[in-house]
Amino acid sequence: MTDNTALWPAPLASGPVDATVTVPGSKSVTNRALVLAALAAEPGWIRRPLRSRDTLLMTEALRTLGVGIEALPNSSSAAVVDPGLGGDAWRVIPAGLHGPATVDVGNAGTVMRFLPPVAALADGPIRFDGDPRSYERPLHGVIDALRALGARVDDDGRGALPMTVHGGGSLTGGPVEIDASSSSQFVSALLLSGPRFNQGVEVRHTGGVLPSMPHIRMTVDMLRAAGAQVDTPESGGEPNVWRVTAGALLGRDLVVEPDLSNAQPFLAAALITGGRVTIPDWPAHTTQPGDALREIFTAMGGSCELDERGLTFTGTGKVQGIDVDLSDVGELTPGIAAVAALADSESVLRGVAHLRLHETDRLAALTKEINGLGGDVTETADGLLIRPRTLHGGTFHTYEDHRLATAGALLGLTVPDVAVENIATTAKTLPDFPELWHGMLGERA
Template sequence: MTLPAAPARSGPLRATLVVPGSKSATARGYLLAALADAPSVLTGVLDARDTRLMRAALQTLGAQFTDLGPDTVRVTPPVTFTAGDIEVGLAGTLMRFLPPLAALAQGPSRFDGDAEARLRPVAPLLDGLRQAGVRIEHPEALPFIVHGAGAVRGGTVRIDASASSQFISGLLLSGARFAEGLDLAHTGATLPSRPHIALTVAMLRERGVTIENTPGQDRWHVAPGPIGARDVTIEPDLINAATFLAAPLVAGGSVTTAWPEHTVQAADTVLSVLTALGGEVTRSPGEVTVTGTGRVSAAELDLSEASELTCIAAALLALADAPGSIRGVGHVRGHETDRLAALETELNALGGRLAQTADGLRIAPATLGAGVFHTCADHRMAHAGALLSLAVDGLSLDDLNCTTKTLPDFPGLWATLVGVA
């Protein structure tokens, strides 16, 4: 069964949307609250598949969650962590953030998830844990078992995190609870998605953790010590917001969303990409508006700082009237699906002219036609398909349920966007 990507619209867009909290900040907030020295209250948390799985996993490991409102929760850390079976779904945050915490429990914790998750890289993270003194069974991929001993030695760890910045964040998040802290260095080629590491470091420092990073060096030193409890408000997810803000570039009109004044999310990259593709960005206190003419400008995009934009950027460039390219995103071949291969296959099936490069895509002008856009169980692919539906009559998506991974009411927000909600 196929599903329409978007309801019909008439005229340019005129919408103001409220995008839910950041998945990245919610996941880190939950985990740090479980590791903290007292209860914490988190407001504005995202309620989506990934964050529900994170919450369930932390409960398995001993943390307590008390709902105080629709998007507010109190997290009470356990006195000691308990081992158990962990379901990660398709979430990289779970399979890479939780093993270091599970190593602090006493006993074995088995990690497994969706079939697609078994293809996602995790070995460098598990090798880092091994260097820190943790025993791992089947450390190549899911399913694997972390044998917790109630404590982790920590110390010097050297890993290649070129496939995912989450390998770095996963170790940093629990590093202060290791007996010797953590001296962590990236030894490989280009480190992707640095703003996500910056988010991890900022959230640790907010909780009193001493963490040092020499400018220009991919090395971090985390001092051993407590992680302080902190009541926080989670920012809106700016990558999810980008999907809606990109719509005027395709359909014309304007879209406004909440936008934090100060953030460690990749805000500047998001807005610069939308500008490069033809959007007019207007900032005002607490929000941003993007206006478009319905014409996409071709651009040469470096998305190494915000690779989560790859799918919507490719969809937009497929609608441009001149050649464009995306680079710095070779690692997204190991995301929920091989995003570069999926984009090449799906867009070319509609008449597009995409070709993969070593670290991205080359995209030539083409006229896209009707057909089914396959999302490959990937929420970012679904977002790309929805944008394409604004320009391509007769386009449908095979699955919208995958959008619940990070944005549970994507269909409702999209209906509001096009003015039929």
């Protein structure tokens, strides 16, 4: 059990950082790959998967539904280990999905949203439950859509967890309208299972601005790589409409990219200390939102080079404020806000009202915690206004939010005596963060 009150003394950088940091695999890619592999017509491999709380919740949930998942130390080894203990490669063996079963989603948005459509294809009732915060996160887009597509869902009218999906072994599918303005995961959830619906699926977004579009593009690219036919607005289709044709999915042999969003604190460390950090295996082409860090952090005062070694980011020690729309890359907001709090000019972060519905209300939390260290942060209707101030030490609370925790660690690099509450919450997507952080600084954890 994690001690949510434990305080971690954030290490102070003694000078410019100079390090190579190998970042684990992408959570977004790993969990999408697991769902697609579970729904495929043949076994598949997922290599270099992320092993974190969110991905282990996904593996355990799929196993609960009857999917076989074996973890091997490497592709040539015959020794099977449990995914909870490690493994460089996971073999996913599709099987008949069945209940009754209970799925623990923790506080993982991908698990609570991607798996109800999978459960609708199972034979029997599947109950979904999770951490207390998961009850507050919106699920209405998935619940309402599943009902419209022919599924029976009991949620007592909450539009949220806990709930039960009564799987009938198949789902009619077809056209459905949803408002996904609170989470792009509503769209991805329906598209990922769409090939297995009898009539496929046509998802039409009818609400306001759709956040995190790169994540939808990631879903579409991974579906196509698994053999699905997908029509999108970018491929000549109607605006805000995605169509997936019914058909078998292929078992794949997929190598997971490094999680570029989890590279953020390390690149930011180079920016704010005037140092240099290299992230190996940074892809030349990717749908991951974290790739935007190259442009954003360069605009804030650094420079980057992508070559055979990976991405090398170099800072000058001088941090400039930025006015930026983060609607496509909202998950980067906490780290950018921390950097902006150390800048020499004002920053405006826009387009991220939906962050109020994430692991915590990230806008309120960032405002409270940075201001608690002497900062000047004001919430706006859709983001944050951050003015430069000299910061001081204190406790940085994280609200069981992994990106708040890494933001606190960032501030502690240049602000003495910052204590980050519950640094262990970083295990949600970035296992061993404290060890990686100390290693970047040339220290032992």
